[in-house]
Structure formats: C-alpha cells, structure tokens
Amino acid sequence: MPDLGLEVLLKGKNLVRLLGGLWTALRISLLSVAISLPVGVVLGVLMTRNNRFVKALLRLYLEFIRIMPQMVLLFIVYFGSTRAFGWDVSGETASVVVFTLWGAAEMSDLVRGALTSIPRHQYESAEALGMSRLQTSIFIIIPQTVRRLIPLSINLVTRMIKTTSLILMIGVVEVLKVSQQIIEANRMSSPNAAFGVYLSVFLLYFLACWPISLLAGRLEKKWS
Amino acid sequence: MKKLNRIIAIALTFALAFALCACGGSKKEEGPVYRTLDEIKQSGVINIGVFSDKNPFGYVDENGEYQGYDVYFAQRIAEDLGVKLNYVSTEAANRIEYLQTGKVDIILANFTVTPQRAEEVDFALPYMNVALGVVSPDAKVIETLDNWNADEQMIVISGTTAETYFTENYPDIPLQKYDTYANAKNAMENGNGVAWANDNTEVIAFALQNEGYTVGIPSLGSQDTIAPAVSKGNETLLNWLNGEIEALGAENFFHADYEATLVDTYGLDYEESLVVEGGIIK
Known part of the structure; x- marks a missing residue:
C-alpha cells in the first residue's frame, strides 16, 4: 500500500473543513440549479415560438453564455460589477448569478431541442382525436419532452456541481480550495498528502453526483 | 397568440435594453474604489x-x-x-x-x-527579501556559476524566475526543465542534474529537509523584495x-x-x- 498521506485528513478539524467545503460547493450549485431549471424551461418554450425577434434575442443570450468560459463570466460578475458600478457583490452571490445565467441558457437549448424533436404526427394525431391545444400539451407533448429531458438535464446539473471548482478564483473557499489548503499546510510533514486528499475530493464529488444519476436512472425506467 | 408574442417581445426588449445600459454604464460618477x-x-x-x-x-x-x-x-x-x-x-x-x-x-x-x-x-x-538560490549535493557543492562544465546540467522548474534568469544571463549553462516541484525534486535526488536553481526560500527549505544537500549559492540575481x-x-x-x-x-x-x-x-x-x-x- 503506497503512502497516500491520508493521516492529514484526521488532523484537527480537517475532515469537517473538507465536508464544509463540499457543502459550500453544493449550496451554490443546487441553488443555481433550482433557479435556472424553471427559467430555462420557460426560455426554451419561448425559443420554439414563431417570433423571430424573441428567437434572435434568446439565441444571442445563449451563444454569449456558451462562448464565454465560466471563469471569464465569474471575473466579469465579481470584479467587473465592482469596477463598473461599484457594487460590492460577494463571491458566493457572484457564483450563484453566473451559474444561474449559464444553467438557464443551456437548459433553454435542451428544452428547445426536446420540444422540436417531438414528431409532427404527435400533434396531428392528438388533433384528430379531438384534443384541445391545452390537452395536447398536457397529455401528449409534455410527458414525452420531460422523458427526453431527464438525461440531458442531469448531465447539466452534475456539470454545474463540478464546475464549482472554479469559484476558488473569486475567493470562495469550497472543497477544492480546502483540499489545497490541507495539502499545502502539510507540505513538509506529509509530502504525499496530495494523492490522498485529492482522492478524497474525488470521492466527495462522486458521492454528491451519484445520487442524482441514480434518481435520473430510476425516473427514466419508471416512465419508459 | 399574436398578442402574447408581442408582449413577450416587448418584455425581452426591455430586459435586453436594461442589460445593455447596465453594461455600458458610466463609471465616472464613482469616487475612488478604495477605502481611506x-x-x-x-x-x-x-x-x-x-x-x-x-x-x-x-x-x-x-x-x-x-x-x-x-x-x-x-x-x-x-x-x-x-x-x-x-x-x-x-x-x-x-x-x-x-x-x-x-x-x-x-x-x-x-x-x-x-x-x-x-x-x-x-x-x-x-x-522580506527574495532572490534565487542554487542547491547541490554535499559531495560536489556548486558555489559559483563561472567556468561551467558544459556536460553538466542545471535543474529548473519551467515558468519560474529561475528559468528566465538563467536563459537570459547564463545561456551556456544547459538547463533541465521540469513542470512541477515534485518532478524537479525527484530529478535532484536521482542525480539527473548537478544542481537545482529556484527561489532561495525553496532551495533553503529543501536543503534543510533533505540530508546531504547544501545551498552553495544562497543569493543570486536581482534582489527582489516582498x-x-x-x-x-x-x-x-x-x-x-x-x-x-x-x-x-x-x-x-x-x-x-x-x-x-x-x-x-x-x-x-x-x-x-x-x-x-x-x-x-x-
């Protein structure tokens, strides 16, 4: 068994600090998910409407967010807003804003894709059965769309959780930053600690994302 | 439906217009950014x-x-x-x-x-002071960079001030470059190079923690301060x-x-x- 330097995790409050860091990462990403998914659904539906102007606007928003690296967005919101208007946004708030904007943009495109992938004949058959537009949406279109959306949106949610590793650049001490602090504080006494600590971080991210994947799998099975 | 579309369009226009105003907002009316x-x-x-x-x-x-x-x-x-x-x-x-x-x-x-x-x-x-330093094994302590034997290599970490300094001032000394501190440390311990140049704080710490190494040149290059x-x-x-x-x-x-x-x-x-x-x- 190679020396993984795992003993550093048992020193003082290190384990509690690591878990606290994980909670910070999860709090930020899950709050952003909770806001961005509903907003993304609404925007996605709007994108399928036949209004060129609305479409162009949403397209612009989506492409802007998609092209910009998240790191740049974080710097723009955290430092840029202070430079431009003197707002003193905290690192956590800035992270939630960026992750929400990003999540909503990506979600809207997923919803648009799922909606347009429903074949025309589904609408026509519903109409032939004498269903109203509302009935068609509730009984035919939405259930099929939701089923298609589940794997895609789970992918987005787990990506949002993992991308919180960037927010240490705007001063938010999350799980990765805590792990770097632990490794560096013990650089001399346990030079191998990097392996053990990063391994633990890997496990923590896994434990955070895995239940979400499980839930998605179960839902997919239930509705198939 | 037409009407709804129009309302949505107007709402989005306002949102975008607001966002643009916000982005292009002037910063001149602000006082200094710092606190006295x-x-x-x-x-x-x-x-x-x-x-x-x-x-x-x-x-x-x-x-x-x-x-x-x-x-x-x-x-x-x-x-x-x-x-x-x-x-x-x-x-x-x-x-x-x-x-x-x-x-x-x-x-x-x-x-x-x-x-x-x-x-x-x-x-x-x-x-505080910072400068570069050179650490080498006790068996053959390097105390000067003059008359360098061209067969011998100096270990440096890529992207550090040590690399820049040697490239500019001692182009004749062959460098052995490593990406991380850990790799450079291994190379030093394996004897791949005759000496290792880095921030003097780093080489001093290395010599103190590892038996058999001496900092032959504790201060090199421009004296910088912190x-x-x-x-x-x-x-x-x-x-x-x-x-x-x-x-x-x-x-x-x-x-x-x-x-x-x-x-x-x-x-x-x-x-x-x-x-x-x-x-x-x-």
Missing part, C-alpha cells in the same frame, strides 16, 4: 488578502485558522488599527484585481515588488502602513515574526538574509 484609513477605522473591519495555501507565508492550519509570516503581520496591523481582521483568500493570479476593485484594503500575499506591478498598485515598504500593497492612490492607508513598518522596526517585529513562523522551515541561519526590518534594505 478613516473609512476603514469607522467600519471597524479591515479586509486583508492573504494566501490560504502557501505554507509557511500564508496558510490555514488543521483547525481552520490562518497562519504564517504574512498572517502574523496582518494580525498586528488589525490590532494597531483597532479593527477586526477579515481574511480574504487570494490566488497569485487575482491579487492585483482585488486591489483595483477595492475588494480588499491590503494585499499581504507574498507579493514581490516589480516595476510592472507598481504601475497597477502602490507598494508600501518591504518586509511588500504589502494597497490600491493605487490610497495615500492615507499607504502612509499609515509605511509608518507602521518603520515603527515596528524599533521592536524588531519582523525578526519575531520570522522566529514564530519561518524558523521551522528555514532555520535561524537565514534570518538576517530573508528578513527586512523597518523597511530598510541593507
């Missing part, structure tokens, strides 16, 4: 940017407390100002940004003074800091700081060459 000395005292809190993962200068111990040479000084600053200390965890890459936006009042994060940086921020008096930095133009805070550093010199504060935080890593031998007391470089 009086404003800091009034608020009762000073924000100091420190490293949280650079042992032994600024790091967080196993109880979640900030520790280190820079932190020791930060605590004294807050104490003498009579305010609470709020630590902000900074990275090497965002230290200037933090000062330019006034999100911290002072950066105390192992900040080396360079002319380029001095255009962006204001440095106070220095409190100093606190404040936002450009923050005269009141800068003057107070300079006064504070001079006053602390009378009680040998930075020697006490060294003995409390750095002695475990560097030993007592390097105290005089690393510490700058009272802002005076000898």
